[in-house]
Amino acid sequence: MSTPAATDPAARVVDTVVVAATSPATVQPFTELGLTEGEYLRIRDILGRRPTSCELAMYSVMWSEHCSYKSSKMHLRQFADKAPASDVLLVGMGENAGVVDVGDGYAVTFKIESHNHPSFVEPHQGAATGVGGIVRDILTMGARPVAVLDPLRFGPADAADTARVLPGVVAGIGGYGNCLGLPTIGGELVFDASYAGNPLVNALCVGVMRHGDIKLARADGPGNLVVLFGARTGGDGIGGVSVLASDTFADGGPSKRPSVQVGDPFTEKLLIECCLELFAADLVVGIQDLGGAGISCATSELASAGTGGMEVDLDTVPLRDAGLSPEEILMSESQERMCAVVRPADLDAFLAICARWDLPATVIGTVTDTGRLVVRWHGQTVVDVPPRTVAHDGPVYDRPVARPADQDDLVADGPEALPRPTDGEGLAATLLALLAAPNLADPSWVTQQYDRYVLGNTVLAGPADAGMVRIDEASGLGVAVATDGNGRYTRLDPYAGAQLALAEAYRNVAVTGARPVAVTNCLNFGSPQDPGVMWQFTQAVAGLADACAQLGVPVTGGNVSFYNQTGQTPILPTPVIGVLGVIDDVARRTPLALGADGEVLLLVGETADELGGSEWAHALHGHLGGRPPRVDLERERQLAQILVAGSRDGLLSAAHDISDGGLAVALVEMALAGDAGLRVVLPEDLDPFVALFSESAARAVVVVPRSEELRFTDMCVARDVPVVRIGVVDGHGDEAALDVQGQFSLPMARLRAVRAATLPALFGSGPAA
Amino acid sequence: MSARVGVVTFPGSLDDADARRAVGLAGGQAVTLWHKDADLLGVDAVVLPGGFSYGDYLRAGAIAGHAPVMGPLVAAAREGLPVLGICNGFQVLCEAGLLPGVLTRNAGLRFVCRPQALVIESSATVWTSRYRGGQRVVVPVKNGEGRYVADEATLDALEAEGRVVARYADGDPSGSSRSIAGVASADGRVVGLMPHPEHAVDALTGPGTDGLGFFASVLDALVGAR
Numbered sequence: 001m002s003t004p005a006a007t008d009p010a011a012r013v014v015d016t017v018v019v020a021a022t023s024p025a026t027v028q029p030f031t032e033l034g035l036t037e038g039e040y041l042r043i044r045d046i047l048g049r050r051p052t053s054c055e056l057a058m059y060s061v062m063w064s065e066h067c068s069y070k071s072s073k074m075h076l077r078q079f080a081d082k083a084p085a086s087d088v089l090l091v092g093m094g095e096n097a098g099v100v101d102v103g104d105g106y107a108v109t110f111k112i113e114s115h116n117h118p119s120f121v122e123p124h125q126g127a128a129t130g131v132g133g134i135v136r137d138i139l140t141m142g143a144r145p146v147a148v149l150d151p152l153r154f155g156p157a158d159a160a161d162t163a164r165v166l167p168g169v170v171a172g173i174g175g176y177g178n179c180l181g182l183p184t185i186g187g188e189l190v191f192d193a194s195y196a197g198n199p200l201v202n203a204l205c206v207g208v209m210r211h212g213d214i215k216l217a218r219a220d221g222p223g224n225l226v227v228l229f230g231a232r233t234g235g236d237g238i239g240g241v242s243v244l245a246s247d248t249f250a251d252g253g254p255s256k257r258p259s260v261q262v263g264d265p266f267t268e269k270l271l272i273e274c275c276l277e278l279f280a281a282d283l284v285v286g287i288q289d290l291g292g293a294g295i296s297c298a299t300s301e302l303a304s305a306g307t308g309g310m311e312v313d314l315d316t317v318p319l320r321d322a323g324l325s326p327e328e329i330l331m332s333e334s335q336e337r338m339c340a341v342v343r344p345a346d347l348d349a350f351l352a353i354c355a356r357w358d359l360p361a362t363v364i365g366t367v368t369d370t371g372r373l374v375v376r377w378h379g380q381t382v383v384d385v386p387p388r389t390v391a392h393d394g395p396v397y398d399r400p401v402a403r404p405a406d407q408d409d410l411v412a413d414g415p416e417a418l419p420r421p422t423d424g425e426g427l428a429a430t431l432l433a434l435l436a437a438p439n440l441a442d443p444s445w446v447t448q449q450y451d452r453y454v455l456g457n458t459v460l461a462g463p464a465d466a467g468m469v470r471i472d473e474a475s476g477l478g479v480a481v482a483t484d485g486n487g488r489y490t491r492l493d494p495y496a497g498a499q500l501a502l503a504e505a506y507r508n509v510a511v512t513g514a515r516p517v518a519v520t521n522c523l524n525f526g527s528p529q530d531p532g533v534m535w536q537f538t539q540a541v542a543g544l545a546d547a548c549a550q551l552g553v554p555v556t557g558g559n560v561s562f563y564n565q566t567g568q569t570p571i572l573p574t575p576v577i578g579v580l581g582v583i584d585d586v587a588r589r590t591p592l593a594l595g596a597d598g599e600v601l602l603l604v605g606e607t608a609d610e611l612g613g614s615e616w617a618h619a620l621h622g623h624l625g626g627r628p629p630r631v632d633l634e635r636e637r638q639l640a641q642i643l644v645a646g647s648r649d650g651l652l653s654a655a656h657d658i659s660d661g662g663l664a665v666a667l668v669e670m671a672l673a674g675d676a677g678l679r680v681v682l683p684e685d686l687d688p689f690v691a692l693f694s695e696s697a698a699r700a701v702v703v704v705p706r707s708e709e710l711r712f713t714d715m716c717v718a719r720d721v722p723v724v725r726i727g728v729v730d731g732h733g734d735e736a737a738l739d740v741q742g743q744f745s746l747p748m749a750r751l752r753a754v755r756a757a758t759l760p761a762l763f764g765s766g767p768a769a
Numbered sequence: 770m771s772a773r774v775g776v777v778t779f780p781g782s783l784d785d786a787d788a789r790r791a792v793g794l795a796g797g798q799a800v801t802l803w804h805k806d807a808d809l810l811g812v813d814a815v816v817l818p819g820g821f822s823y824g825d826y827l828r829a830g831a832i833a834g835h836a837p838v839m840g841p842l843v844a845a846a847r848e849g850l851p852v853l854g855i856c857n858g859f860q861v862l863c864e865a866g867l868l869p870g871v872l873t874r875n876a877g878l879r880f881v882c883r884p885q886a887l888v889i890e891s892s893a894t895v896w897t898s899r900y901r902g903g904q905r906v907v908v909p910v911k912n913g914e915g916r917y918v919a920d921e922a923t924l925d926a927l928e929a930e931g932r933v934v935a936r937y938a939d940g941d942p943s944g945s946s947r948s949i950a951g952v953a954s955a956d957g958r959v960v961g962l963m964p965h966p967e968h969a970v971d972a973l974t975g976p977g978t979d980g981l982g983f984f985a986s987v988l989d990a991l992v993g994a995r
Contacts, residue, residue, distance in 0.1 A: 174880050178911070179821045181783030266781050266824025356805075358780060449880045453909045453968040453975060454819075456787040470974070473790075587973060765877075 015053040016380040024050050033060035046389045054382040057327040061293035065562050068394035071528035072560040078545035079555040086554045088517050096137045098556020100518045102582045107211050109141045112204040112522040112578045114561035119201035123168025127201050128176035128263040132335050134205040136289035142215035142279050143207025147469050150187035151483045151576045155196025157438035157762050165199050174449040179265035183458045184450035185467025191438045197566035202522045204578050208471045217288040219306035219341045222369040229354050229361035230271050230337040234320035237261030237333025267336040274357040283346045290337040296330045298339040303387035309368035314377040316364045326377040402531035414626030415611045420689050428744035431664050432754050437619035440661050441758035459586045463673045465508035465657050476585035480514035487572030488613035489628035494536040495543035498575045499631045502547045505579035510640035511655045513590045513647025514581030521558035521577050526570020528562045536573040550633045588647050594674035594729050595653040600709050601727040605699030614695045615660045635698040638719045651712050654703035664692040668751050677736025680727035772991035775802040775812035779833045783820035791967040795984035807837040813991045814851035817858025829914045830860030851895045851987050852959045859961030868961045870919035876944025882911035884976035885964050886938040891931050894957035895990040899982035906979035908969040910942050915963040917945035
């Protein structure tokens with residue numbers, strides 16, 4: 001990588017503002033830094049001279065796709081423009097994370113981010129620092145981080161590279177999250193050939209605070225001090241943002257390994273406790289974490305959002321490597337660092353708390369009202385820029401959009417021609433094959449590597465439709481969070497696919513008894529310079545914004561990850577949607593596990609012959625074509641109301657959403673979780689195959705005691721939502737079976753074994769037994 | 770007034786709040802002890818909680834074993850102060866020389882978090898008197914370095930003296946010598962346990978309430994001694 005940073009700083013002339021002003025003809029490596037000629041000329045225009053090498057480094061990282069959202073910005077405005085009226089948003093989009101009022105004076109902040117490219121290059125550290133970054137975003141809002149969820153997508157489960165990437169990613173997430181003391185309460189595990197060479201490692205963090213504790217990333221008050229605290233600054237992750245997140249992996253390129261940051265969860269744990277003490281003592285005027293683009297990002301964003309100016313002295317930054325050049329110090333993405341704005345009178349108290357947690361803390365600058373961000377190094381001015389032009393007024397592109405030429409053929413190639421089982425034996429074989437498929441198999445190989453118990457407030461964490469944590473021990477107030485996304489559906493119809501992802505996460509939250517209130521999203525797509533990808537993106541954003549409006553749940557923030565492709569082949573378009581729900585008393589949550597014998601299973605919602613993009617078509621036939629299931633948001637809303645009311649009124653003993661693999665897979669998951677068996681009578685008006693394996697949306701299975709059946713069905717009828725009894729819980733333990741009457745009967749032990757065998761066979765047997 | 774049970778917070782302690790909650794649910798008063806303070810604040814017993822003290826750099830529990838708070842703690846433990854080390858706390862007790870053996874990387878080389886069946890082998894310690902010998906309990910296990918290892922002579926002595934407190938049942942998550950999940954000091958007042966009883970004190974947030982007995986046991990001993 002030939003950046004100006006690569007040269008020995010001691011052996012070269014410092015490129016100061018004075019030098020830049022007098023040497024306009026100097027050729028600068030803007031292309032290597034990821035800037036276009038137009039962007040470079042715009043920088044020269046803004047500054048009225050050529051940028052110094054430090055300024056060029058700064059603009060290049062801050063104007064990268066990852067930091068500037070230059071290709072997505074104009075489309076993301078829909079989330080605000082179409083946002084439903086909501087009285088729960090305390091902080092909306094644009095901050096580090098949105099903040100939601102959950103009642104009783106509590107506020108919850110949550111956000112999802114991607115760390116896809118670093119996780120491919122260096123799976124362990126890439127995934128670990130992905131967790132670290134999102135946790136700092138939540139902490140920066142003033143909240144105590146309380147839980148994480150990890151939606152993961154990999155290439156084919158049996159591909160050699162998946163065996164390299166998956167164990168590293170899982171160990172990285174576990175190693176970081178476990179050491180940080182945050183329970184992992186959910187996530188996803190999806191395999192698809194399109195993610196080979198480009199895994200999706202998304203991480204969502206949830207934090208809790210009191211209303212009055214919200215902190216913003218603003219440097220207000222001239223004369224206030226800028227304090228850098230946490231880990232020392234080293235040479236890791238230099239250029240990671242612009243080089244890794246904004247470029248595709250081309251064959252034969254130089255190794256990019258050194259660009260990935262290295263995480264230290266122990267320091268992050270200290271940083272969390274230290275920050276929470278600083279917040280409690282009211283010693284922080286504004287705060288920003290250092291992630292992508294490091295000091296460049298933190299100082300320019302703080303200054304841009306605040307009084308408007310800042311002076312920074314790079315010689316004061318504590319370094320791990322004294323040989324770092326000023327460009328490298330500005331660009332370093334060393335982890336576990338924070339930047340706070342502190343009143344001079346509070347400095348001693350601030351530093352004392354940092355010392356108590358053994359964290360280095362150093363004043364590196366001062367807030368000014370000059371409207372300029374001025375950075376000095378060795379007594380010379382190396383940066384003098386209007387911070388807004390760096391942080392907030394970057395380039396915005398209206399990229400060309402074109403519906404892919406193959407889209408019509410894809411939609412025309414429906415699953416109707418695929419052979420379907422026609423008798424009980426065939427249906428049983430289909431179920432067994434689906435349960436063994438990597439996307440539906442028991443994910444314990446992954447989830448057992450994550451601590452779910454720490455902090456002692458985890459009420460639900462896999463197998464569950466949503467993770468749930470208690471936030472107030474006295475009242476039982478809690479929140480539920482689910483993440484969902486389906487790249488196959490989105491490939492077939494990006495507008496509907498994004499809506500189906502939202503609908504599923506919304507439903508998954510409601511199934512647990514929590515009221516869905518807000519949305520975060522991680523939009524994973526291919527190159528924005530491909531008009532076909534841009535069409536997928538714009539369709540998905542529009543679909544999501546429209547669906548959020550209809551369901552009454554605002555988007556509070558999120559992340560766009562472009563350039564997820566290998567060569568010219570993009571990944572399946574994969575919007576991953578997180579939904580946050582509130583439950584007044586977690587003791588009333590609805591679990592997924594089947595309960596007592598004799599309890600009644602009801603199918604709520606309407607089943608149609610909808611197998612386009614289904615797990616059945618994918619896993620058994622390697623087929624992707626046709627249309628995804630129909631979207632009915634009004635029905636989703638009614639279903640959610642029924643599920644939340646059923647939980648509140650104590651009618652439900654269990655419930656589970658129906659999605660990948662259809663009713664059959666949902667029933668098996670409920671039965672296995674409860675170590676129970678069940679007798680099933682399929683609805684007479686449905687083809688048995690369709691009844692068992694269709695993926696029609698807006699459906700759930702609920703379990704009610706016989707005494708509550710009528711009350712529950714009345715509630716459905718009153719809302720005009722179809723409900724039909726499909727079975728009873730029948731037997732527990734060794735004798736239990738799934739008996740689909742008139743079709744097949746399979747022992748639960750066999751279903752359990754089939755489902756459990758897949759991942760250990762691929763990635764190594766479980767813990768020593 | 771109920772007995773006061775100190776819970777030490779090292780940098781990197783994670784389950785300290787859980788341990789304090791468990792003490793409270795069992796009827797005790799939890800007192801926070803800070804690693805830099807060589808002062809036990811007059812507590813009647815101490816819990817060393819789970820976590821990754823000092824990042825588990827060097828070796829799990831190694832640096833914590835030399836923290837200022839450990840000076841008075843080791844001295845008091847040798848005089849009979851009840852001490853329960855859970856997970857990382859167990860590692861710290863071994864490193865501090867209060868318990869024999871060491872805890873090494875799991876045989877499967879992976880972190881394992883799951884509800885775990887245990888058999889309580891000894892009810893003769895101050896931390897297990899509420900259980901029957903041979904009683905099965907389920908509490909979470911969660912660690913990457915939980916494989917208990919000691920030489921054969923030490924293991925034989927522990928068995929002979931009834932100092933094996935708990936053993937894994939239905940599968941050992943770590944590959945420990947003789948499936949040992951916890952051991953006690955000779956006087957039965959210092960106990961190290963790899964699984965996490967503080968995560969099994971409320972059926973809403975854990976696999977049950979089987980873990981509460983550890984905390985209730987020591988409170989029985991402390992209140993009975995007054």
